Amino acid sequence: MQHFPIFLNTRNERVVLSGGGEAALAKLRLLTKTEAALHVYAEAPHADLETLADEGAITLHRRAARAGDFTGSRLAYGANEDAAEDARIKALAEAEGALVNIVDDLHNSQFITPAIVDRDPVTVAIGTEGAAPVLARAIKRDLEERLPASLGLLTRIGKSFRKAADALPMGKKRRDFWADYYFNEGPKALAQGEDSARAALDTLLARHLDEAPEPGxxxxxxxxxxxxxxxxxxxxxxxxxxxxxxxxxxxxxxxxxxxxxxxxxxxxxxxxxxxxxxxxxxxxxxxxxxxxxxxxxxxxxxxxxxxxxxxxxxxxxxxxxxxxxxxxxxTAASAAAASIGQSLTKRGRNSDLRFLTGHDTKGFTEQDWHALAAPGAVAAIYMAKKGARFLQGRLMMHGASPATDVTVVENASRPDTRILHTTLAALPETTEALSGPAVLLYGLAPREAATELKLKAAQ
The missing domain is CATH 3.40.1010.10 (Tetrapyrrole methylase, N-terminal domain)
Incomplete structure (x- = not known):
């Protein structure tokens, strides 16, 4: 994660934007939703900027920004659509302690402004670190369809009640109250009007205070x-x-x-x-x-x-x-078998399947070695890295062929999956290289035969 997401309190904080065109207007459509004191510097401001100034949404300075204009600013935006001018703004703002964003220039920005779904005070921020703005917009569109416009009002009502809800003990009891309100009682009451949604909080709190604690x-x-x-x-x-x-x-x-x-x-x-x-x-x-x-x-x-x-x-x-x-x-055996393109059971090959452990609390475990040594036997062996030589000895002692296929799957299903195809004769040496959790698939080879360590195809 290159960019750490935070929500910055901008109430009454000075935020400076340099630029007077479309890029500046696009950024201000978002910034004017905040409670920041917005100062815009533009020698030739767009008519819509003049309108925003007349409405009191911004303080418009009809000149280029200069030294001293960024002093005391939390954030600064360069939206001049001119690389040389934005570079000058960046140098000035950084020298005066402001965090800088150059619009549509990730490399020269100290922070980025995410796509936002606004259900004030519920705010969802979506960022792709500049890699896929189209994807961020698609996610934003999807969330806006899913989150009702009434969500913000319901949240504001709940926010005003938080002090009263402190009568409930912290933890599960309080969380259950708020979950009941936001996902059950609140939306139903809000359909009857804002006053009903507020009254529902008192009724719901009384009910939760009377309820006995739920058992664990x-x-x-x-x-x-x-x-x-x-x-x-x-x-x-x-x-x-x-x-x-x-x-x-x-x-x-x-x-x-x-x-x-x-x-x-x-x-x-x-x-x-x-x-x-x-x-x-x-x-x-x-x-x-x-x-x-x-x-x-x-x-x-x-x-x-x-x-x-x-x-x-x-x-x-x-x-x-x-x-x-x-x-x-x-279970790991199923994931391991899937990673080598094999099924754990196959008609004509094995009519049973064994799940074994290589060791228990008392040490290496004894099994029905005679049945396992039979041709066509298949077993998924867990926790067998340390006991590979023991397994090999017992199986070969009971007649298993040294050429019996064994596939070792380390970190099954994970990005760092490793598949090692070997034989019973070479099993102990194969497991010496393992560091992660592994399953031994005894009697199985990868569907595409491999005689050396290979990484999962996705790598």
């Missing part, structure tokens, strides 16, 4: 393999509503970015053969926050029901009568 709940949410596009809609809603999110170390940063900014984020990572958060501590955190009446999301990479210790955590909640729900996610 825990949602076990599958974060999928890492690509935010693979999240379910239910998972997205849960992240948006959560007050506390306890996440695994394998959950991608892109998924965590979708959470509410106000949510408490708790990393409860577990690492095989390394530093981990004890399961007892995780259980205690989940129970403790839920008993406070908070909405807790236990966010697990992939699917919570596949090597996610779901049962242990649900059993910890059971004695407390805490409501739970499970939102499945796409």
């Amino acid at each position: 709940e825990v949602a076990f949410v599958g974060a999928g393999p890492g690509d935010p596009e693979m999240l379910t809609l239910a998972a997205r809603r849960a992240l948006d509503e959560a007050e506390v999110i306890m996440h695994d170390g394998l959950v991608s940063p892109a998924i965590l970015e979708l959470a509410r900014r106000e949510a408490l984020m708790i990393d409860v990572a577990k690492h095989g053969f390394g530093k981990s958060t004890p399961q007892e501590a995780i259980n205690a955190l989940i129970v403790g926050h839920a008993l406070k009446g908070e909405k807790v999301v236990r966010l697990k990479a992939g699917d919570p029901g596949i090597y996610g210790r779901l049962d242990e955590e649900m059993e910890a909640l059971a004695p407390h009568g805490i409501a739970t729900r499970i939102l499945p996610g796409i």
